[in-house]
Amino acid sequence: MATQTYTVTGMTCSHCVNSVSAEVGRLPGVTDVQVDLASGAVTVTSDQPLERTAVAAAVDEAGYELAS
Numbered sequence: 001m002a003t004q005t006y007t008v009t010g011m012t013c014s015h016c017v018n019s020v021s022a023e024v025g026r027l028p029g030v031t032d033v034q035v036d037l038a039s040g041a042v043t044v045t046s047d048q049p050l051e052r053t054a055v056a057a058a059v060d061e062a063g064y065e066l067a068s
Helices: 014-025 052-062
Strands: 002-009 030-036 041-046
Touching: 002 052, 014 030, 014 041, 014 052
Parallel strands: none
Antiparallel strands: 002 041, 030 041
């Protein structure tokens, strides 16, 4: 198991949280996604470490952006 935390910008409500959780949760190997709206922290648990580009693409698909 691998756990990685990312910061996502632009989230303002529970719909944002649900969108990001759903898109990131579709990545292969992801077993859990926890989103803290207040801080923008997205913690992803997966079978193997994920490529940052894959997570960034999923977040982008949800309409948001990973902080650099």
